[in-house]
Amino acid sequence: MESSIIGYSRGDYSAKTFQAVNPSNGEKLSVHYAFASYSDVDKACEIAADAAMEMAGFDGKKKAVFLRFLADGIDEITDLLVEIMRLETGLPEPRVRGETGRTSGQLRMFANLVEEGNWVDARIDRAQPERQPLPKPDLRSMLRPMGPVAVFCASNFPLAFSVAGGDSASAWAAGCPVVVKAHHAHPGTALLVAEKVVDCLKACDWPEGAFSLLFGEGRTVGQALVSNPSIKAVGFTGSRSGGKALFDVASSRPEPIPVFAEMSSINPIVVFNEMDDQTTEEFTDGLMGSATLGTGQFCTNPGVVFHPGGNWGKTFVSSYAKKMSEFSPCPMLHKGIRQAYLSGLNRLSSTPGIEVVHQSELDLQDPGCLAGTCVMSTHADNFLNDESMMDEVFGPSTLLVAYDSKEQLMELTKRIEGQLTISLFGENSDLIENELLIAFLETKAGRILFNQFPTGVEVCPSVVHGGPYPATSDSRSTSVGTGAILRFARPICYQGFPDKFLPVELQEKNPLGIRRSEV
C-alpha cells in the first residue's frame, strides 16, 4: 500500500484506499493507495507555509537549478513512465514520450524565465526630496510569491498538467510551495513523478514543504486542501462542476483566494464561406485530426463548427462524417470520462433538431473505456433556441451547425459562452468584412486562430490558454506558457528602504541587469 507524500515523509496509511483501473480492459491495478487523512492535509499545508518563508528568499538562479534538475530527472524516468502510464491511462507510447518532453520542457522554460529575471515587472520611482509642495519618497515594486499553491492533477494530462506539470512548475518558479492532489486515474504516475520531485528537492537543498502529494477525493481531500488557511491560490484543470466547486469553496473562505480553474470549452470553428473542393478536403482532414487527437480529450478539442450550410454544407457534413467513421474506437482515459462522453452524446442526440450523421458502434459490454467518434448536425435556428447544445461533450464528437446569413452568424457569436479558443476559416477579405464579428469573438475567447486548428497548444511566451468563464474561472490568466507564472505572484512595494536591504532586482545598480521601468 502507498500513502501520500508529505514533504520528506509519508502520509497516514488510512483504511480507505483506492486502486487505479486499466482503461483498456477495465481491470484494477494491484497497488492500493491510501486516502490522505485530514491530518495529512494539515501537515502538508503547515510545512508548505514554513517553506514559503524560506523560498521567498530564493533567487532566480536557485530556482532555475531545481527546475532544470527536475526536468532532467523526469526525462530519465521516461521509460518507467511509459510503462505505468500505459497501464493507468491507455495512452500510446508516443503520446507518453511526447508529454514527458513537454513536461520537462516546461520546467526548463520556467528555469530560463526566472534565471533571466525580467518577469518580476520591476518598477522604480526614485525619491525627489526637493519636489514641491511635498517631497517624493523612493518607491520600488516587483512581483513576489503568493505563498503555498494547491494544484489539482488533470485527468487528461497525467504529466504536463499533473504533479510536476505547468501549474507546479509556474508556482515553483514564482517561489511558491506546491501541495498537489493526485488524480484517482493515475496515482502510480503521480507517485513516480513525486518521488523524483522529492529527490530533486533534497539534492537542491530545498525545504521539504516545497512539495507534497495527496491521494484522495476532490470533495473531501481536495476541498479540505482549498479550505486550509495556509493555501493562497489554486491551480486546477478539469470539469466545470469540479472547478466551480473549488471556486465556491475558495470564495467562501474567511480569506478568499484566487482559483485558476481551466474547465470547459467547445472551441468553436467558424467557416465564413463555402470552400472549393481541395480546401474542403484539407479542412475536413484537419478538423478530423483535431477532433480525434487524444481521443478528443484535449481542452481545445473543437466541439462545434458554424458553417454556411447550403449544398456545400451538405457535402461538408457527409464528407466529414465519412472521415470520422474511419477512426477506430480508442480507450478513453478512465471510466468516468467515457461515461460522461456517452451521456453527453445521448443527451445531444435526443435533443430535438439534432441529426446524428455518424456514430461509431460500440460494444457497451466491453469492460474497457473504448469510445468512438460521433458527428451531429443541426441548424443555427435550433442551436440558438437550445442553450444545452452549447454544453461541452468531452470526447471525439463534433456538432456541425449550419447558419443562413452573416446576421445569424453574429447571433451565434453573441450567444456562445466564454471559450479557450475560437478558430476562423476564410480569406483575408473575410477578416475585413467581419470586423465587428471578430471584435465580438475577441470578448469570448483567450486565443483566436486564423485558418488553423486549436489543438496542439504551443508552449511559449505568447500563448494564452485561458478565456472568459466557463473556459476558465479567471479570464486574466493563462495556464500554459510563461504567463502562467503571473497567477502565483503579487506586487509588493518597498518605500524608503536603504538600497542594500532591497531585493536585488530593485537595487540601484541593477546587479541582475534585468529590464525595469524606471522614473
Next chain:
Amino acid sequence: MESSIIGYSRGDYSAKTFQAVNPSNGEKLSVHYAFASYSDVDKACEIAADAAMEMAGFDGKKKAVFLRFLADGIDEITDLLVEIMRLETGLPEPRVRGETGRTSGQLRMFANLVEEGNWVDARIDRAQPERQPLPKPDLRSMLRPMGPVAVFCASNFPLAFSVAGGDSASAWAAGCPVVVKAHHAHPGTALLVAEKVVDCLKACDWPEGAFSLLFGEGRTVGQALVSNPSIKAVGFTGSRSGGKALFDVASSRPEPIPVFAEMSSINPIVVFNEMDDQTTEEFTDGLMGSATLGTGQFCTNPGVVFHPGGNWGKTFVSSYAKKMSEFSPCPMLHKGIRQAYLSGLNRLSSTPGIEVVHQSELDLQDPGCLAGTCVMSTHADNFLNDESMMDEVFGPSTLLVAYDSKEQLMELTKRIEGQLTISLFGENSDLIENELLIAFLETKAGRILFNQFPTGVEVCPSVVHGGPYPATSDSRSTSVGTGAILRFARPICYQGFPDKFLPVELQEKNPLGIRRSEV
C-alpha cells in the same frame, strides 16, 4: 430633482429620492436625487456593452485625448467643486483643491501610459515552419479590455476615487466602459463631475455607453449593477462589509467576475527599539500627523503601533496622547462614518485590557459629524488574546501595543490580517536582525515602508495600493498607480493572423515602437 445619467440621457425620476447632508451642521441639502430604477441599471449596462465593442477598437492616442480633455475639464471646475464638496463633505478647501489636482493628474498619468503603449505586455512568437517534429505557428498576444466595469464611489475620496477617479480612469485607459454608482454622501459632486464626463465624451466622439452614473443604495442598485451580465469587473473602495457583499454577489453570478475591493486595513507601525528623545519627538509628531490626516479617514491611516514598551513606551504613550489631545475635533465625511467611528471606539474602549489614554470630549447632541482623536494602550498579551482588537476603527484613533520581546513581536506579526501597508521604524541594523520578521510582514501587506508613515499615497508606477485580504479582495492588484490598469485587461492571443489584421501593437514592423517580448 436630479436623476441618474444613462449615457447621454437621464434616468427615471422615480418616487424614491434622497438628499445629501451637510456634515458640518447636519442639515439636509436642497436637491433631491432619484434612485436609479432597475430599468436604468439595465439600460446603462446595455449601452455599456455596445460601447465596449466600439472602444475595443480605440487606439492609445484616442484614449489619451479623452483622458486629457477630461483632466482639463475637471481642473476647470475646481471652484465649483470646492463649493459643493464643502457643503457635502465638510472637507476644507485645500484638500478639495489637492484632490482635484490628484484626480486630473491620474487621468493624465493614464493618458501618458496608454499613449506610450508599453503597458499591453506585447509578446511575439514568430512562426518556425521548418521546426521538427512539428512546425511552430505564429502566436502574438497582448492585453485587451475586459468589457464594462462597475465602479463604486468611495466616501473618503469624493473625486480621486469616485466618478472620474482612479478606478474609472484606469478602466477607460484599458478601453472599458464604466458604470458608476454614486456615493449617497456626495451626489452633487458626482453629478458635477459626471456632466463634465458626458461633455468630454461628446467632444471626443466617444460612444455614450462609455459612462453612466447611477444614484441609489448599494444593496439594491449596487447589487443589481454587479449582477448584470454585461458587467465584467468591479472596482470598489469602502467598508469590509460592503466589499464582501459585492464580492459574494460577483462570485455567485452564473459567470463570476473579478471584484477589486479595497476594504479594510489597520496599517500597523512597528517600532523595533526605544528611541532617543529627539527621534521620539519626531516619530510622535509624524504619527500624529498621519493618524489625524483627513480626520483619520484615509485607507492607509495607521491604526495600531507595536512598540517595545518599558519606560520608553510609557513616555511615548503619554507624549503621543498629549499631542493627539491638541487636535481639535473636525467633521467626518458623513453621519454613517462618524457613527461607525464612535461605535468602534466604544467597542475597543470597553474591551478588557485596553486603557483609554486620551479621548476628545464630544458634544453628542451636536447635529454635525464632529469627531475627535483617541489614543488607547494595551499589552501584546491582550492583543494576541483578542482578535477584535485587529478590526479597523476608521477615524483618528490609534491603539498602542507594547510588546516584551522580539519573539512576541513575531507572534503579533503572524497574527495580523492582510494590510495595505506596514511601516517599520528603526536602524538599518534592525533590518538585518529582523530578516525573518520582515519576510513574514511581506506576506501581510502590499507596501512596506521604512522610517516613513503610510498616509500620503504617492501616485506613480511603483506604488502598490493593495494587499492580502481583507485589505483588498485581490492581493494581485493595486488600485493606485499605473498598475491599476492591469485589473481591467486580459491577454488575448492571435494565432496565424495575417500581419495587417493584427492589432497594431503586434504587427511585424512595430509601428508604435512599443516594448515587446519577442522570440
